[in-house]
Amino acid sequence: xxxxxxxxxxxxxxxxxxxxxxxxxxxxxxxxxxxxxxxxxxxxxxxxxxxxxxxxxxxxxxxxxxxxxxxxxxxxxxxxxxxxxxxxxxxxxxxxxxxxxxxxxxxxxxxxxxxxxxxxxxxxxxxxxxxxxxxxxxxxxxxxxxxxxxxxxxxxxxxxxxxxxxxxxxxxxxxxxxxxxxxxxxxxxxxxxxxxxxxxxxxxxxxxxxxxxxxxxxxxxxxxxxxxxxxxxxxxxxxxxxxxxxxxxxxxxxxxxxxxxxxxxxxxxxxxxxxxxxxxxxxxxxxxxxxxxxxxxxxxxxxxxxxxxxxxxxxxxxxxxxxxxxxxxxxxxxxxxxxxxxxxxxxxxxxxxxxxxxxxxxxxxxxxxxxxxxxxxxxxxxxxxxxxxxxxxxxxxxxxxxxxxxxxxxxxxxxxxxxxxxxxxxxxxxxxxxxxxxxxxxxxxxxxxxxxxxxxxxxxxxxxxxxxxxxxxxxxxxxxxxxxxxxxxxxxxxxxxxxxxxxxxxxxxxxxxxxxxxxxxxxxxxxxxxxxxxxxxxxxxxxxxxxxxxxxxxxxxxxxxxx
Amino acid sequence: xxxxxxxxxxxxxxxxxxxxxxxxxxxxxxxxxxxxxxxxxxxxxxxxxxxxxxxxxxxxxxxxxxxxxxxxxxxxxxxxxxxxxxxxxxxxxxxxxxxxxxxxxxxxxxxx
Numbered sequence: 001x002x003x004x005x006x007x008x009x010x011x012x013x014x015x016x017x018x019x020x021x022x023x024x025x026x027x028x029x030x031x032x033x034x035x036x037x038x039x040x041x042x043x044x045x046x047x048x049x050x051x052x053x054x055x056x057x058x059x060x061x062x063x064x065x066x067x068x069x070x071x072x073x074x075x076x077x078x079x080x081x082x083x084x085x086x087x088x089x090x091x092x093x094x095x096x097x098x099x100x101x102x103x104x105x106x107x108x109x110x111x112x113x114x115x116x117x118x119x120x121x122x123x124x125x126x127x128x129x130x131x132x133x134x135x136x137x138x139x140x141x142x143x144x145x146x147x148x149x150x151x152x153x154x155x156x157x158x159x160x161x162x163x164x165x166x167x168x169x170x171x172x173x174x175x176x177x178x179x180x181x182x183x184x185x186x187x188x189x190x191x192x193x194x195x196x197x198x199x200x201x202x203x204x205x206x207x208x209x210x211x212x213x214x215x216x217x218x219x220x221x222x223x224x225x226x227x228x229x230x231x232x233x234x235x236x237x238x239x240x241x242x243x244x245x246x247x248x249x250x251x252x253x254x255x256x257x258x259x260x261x262x263x264x265x266x267x268x269x270x271x272x273x274x275x276x277x278x279x280x281x282x283x284x285x286x287x288x289x290x291x292x293x294x295x296x297x298x299x300x301x302x303x304x305x306x307x308x309x310x311x312x313x314x315x316x317x318x319x320x321x322x323x324x325x326x327x328x329x330x331x332x333x334x335x336x337x338x339x340x341x342x343x344x345x346x347x348x349x350x351x352x353x354x355x356x357x358x359x360x361x362x363x364x365x366x367x368x369x370x371x372x373x374x375x376x377x378x379x380x381x382x383x384x385x386x387x388x389x390x391x392x393x394x395x396x397x398x399x400x401x402x403x404x405x406x407x408x409x410x411x412x413x414x415x416x417x418x419x420x421x422x423x424x425x426x427x428x429x430x431x432x433x434x435x436x437x438x439x440x441x442x443x444x445x446x447x448x449x450x451x452x453x454x455x456x457x458x459x460x461x462x463x464x465x466x467x468x469x470x471x472x473x474x475x476x477x478x479x480x481x482x483x484x485x486x487x488x489x490x491x492x493x494x495x496x497x498x499x500x501x502x503x504x505x506x507x508x509x510x511x512x513x514x515x516x517x518x519x520x521x522x523x524x525x526x527x528x529x530x531x532x533x534x535x536x537x538x539x540x541x542x543x544x545x546x547x548x549x550x551x552x553x554x555x556x557x558x559x560x561x562x563x
Numbered sequence: 564x565x566x567x568x569x570x571x572x573x574x575x576x577x578x579x580x581x582x583x584x585x586x587x588x589x590x591x592x593x594x595x596x597x598x599x600x601x602x603x604x605x606x607x608x609x610x611x612x613x614x615x616x617x618x619x620x621x622x623x624x625x626x627x628x629x630x631x632x633x634x635x636x637x638x639x640x641x642x643x644x645x646x647x648x649x650x651x652x653x654x655x656x657x658x659x660x661x662x663x664x665x666x667x668x669x670x671x672x673x674x675x
Contacts, residue, residue: 043670045623158672211616246593249639251620445604492659
């Protein structure tokens with residue numbers, strides 16, 4: 001028997017507890033709202049923030065003069081013409097205040113000579129990217145925000161909650177339906193405002209740099225609630241994700257901080273520098289934009305000049321042990337435990353799914369198309385255009401989280417509480433309360449692995465019409481295999497959780513593949529081998545919506561659709 | 564080099580009625596215990612329950628369990644070509660298989 005639903009009533013429901021969700025909760029609470037945070041993993045531990053070992057961009061101007069307008073110019077340039085200018089403006093203007101607030105809360109930004117110190121990440125015109133040593137930025141941000149929410153009685157929070165669907169009453173989002181993993185109890189949450197802070201979709205890909213629970217569920221929740229998504233074709237691949245030798249206990253994107261501090265050489269399988277062939281001479285400094293570096297590495301591997309495991313070499317052999325130790329302290333010991341001595345050997349790196357530029361369409365108040373629903377962090381589409389600048393991900397989590405919390409609290413003051421009607425929650429509760437069947441086929445874990453292979457092989461950094469057509473067909477097959485009713489059941493059944501995950505992942509995968517198939521040009525992170533040029537008529541956003549349960553992509557220029 | 568690790572895993576949803584099940588998983592040097600458990604779910608038995616989130620970074624700290632009676636993170640404990648016994652944390656409330664209630668009380672779900 002499925003337990004009876006548990007009802008929760010709150011002013012603001014925040015879904016997700018990375019930096020965006022936590023900051024949103026803090027802001028809404030200090031503006032007088034009662035908040036409930038629902039997290040499908042553990043509070044502050046799942047998602048991407050805790051994995052972010054790199055830097056946070058903000059025009060603090062402490063060491064060298066800076067201004068949000070310079071940060072904005074770099075963000076726009078990196079976005080290859082597609083940044084939503086209002087969102088990018090907000091990102092850059094509010095960043096310093098958020099960074100200083102975290103500083104006041106004791107996050108521990110690295111300092112030199114009494115100033116918060118910054119490094120120059122690729123694409124920035126000056127040192128602008130702050131960090132916490134050693135490679136501890138994300139965990140420190142997460143811990144700091146978690147400590148703040150623990151101090152606020154107005155914020156309740158619960159982990160192990162899988163949100164299955166948003167509740168829409170008369171065209172407005174009025175809460176959500178989900179279940180508690182540990183007990184399998186259905187949960188109905190009524191809220192005057194709901195904030196999606198669910199992160200991105202990197203779990204769609206075989207090799208990725210984020211947590212196992214970032215499968216794009218926020219995009220799917222928003223789609224089913226009637227929101228539009230934009231720019232879903234733009235998946236950022238982080239060019240130098242760790243590939244070999246096997247390294248445990250470290251985030252695969254760990255080499256970026258090494259490059260900020262120590263430069264390092266990117267070499268092909270013949271130990272030759274190669275990025276200059278693709279239009280960017282590194283010259284011993286780390287300046288290469290992510291989309292270009294990814295392209296160069298994949299092309300070099302295709303030409304048979306890759307490293308043994310199918311990537312490129314990254315070498316710090318020019319660095320002394322003392323220099324390495326000074327820059328990375330205990331991290332050097334962790335590498336030694338993995339039998340990696342950077343003074344004597346290069347490592348192998350390759351592009352790895354890292355971040356999603358696309359997402360839910362929102363205005364500068366973080367409001368979506370559907371009243372009552374706000375978004376924060378990576379789930380927001382458009383701020384970073386076709387290619388995100390290094391360092392802007394945690395920044396947008398903080399800035400958009402804070403703004404969403406403010407907007408949600410405003411809505412709370414203007415909205416009277418309403419009870420959720422049985423009709424509004426019926427469909428979602430029916431899924432959540434599906435009886436345990438004992439059915440173990442299909443194997444949901446294997447289906448996720450298969451979807452990840454499809455996306456990596458055919459919707460990866462280099463795309464063609466044939467690959468994308470094959471991907472769309474494979475996604476349709478997996479969708480049919482998944483069926484209409486959840487399998488598994490009972491306490492902490494990963495199969496049932498994965499069924500709900502796949503329901504979301506497959507819809508989102510289709511949005512990415514169809515958007516990529518439509519865009520017959522190459523721009524930023526979307527590279528088409530059959531359409532290599534960047535075309536002026538494609539200086540536009542595509543929208544993804546859902547109609548009758550089907551994903552629809554629209555917005556292509558007329559001549560592209562006709563071809 | 565092909566070799567296997569034998570994972571003897573505690574299964575069940577109550578301490579009194581649990582049992583061990585033993586699985587063989589392929590082993591490559593450098594792999595983690597979590598790699599083996601994830602392989603097992605994809606290839607042999609998707610009903611196995613465990614917590615994991617960050618997979619490799621040892622950032623989320625969710626994959627705590629006991630290996631041969633000692634508490635480890637499955638993502639940093641190395642898989643070895645021998646029998647390895649995996650059990651849930653003994654001092655936490657059991658949820659299912661290798662999953663225990665590890666969240667602090669204020670971050671847990673409870674009916675209001």
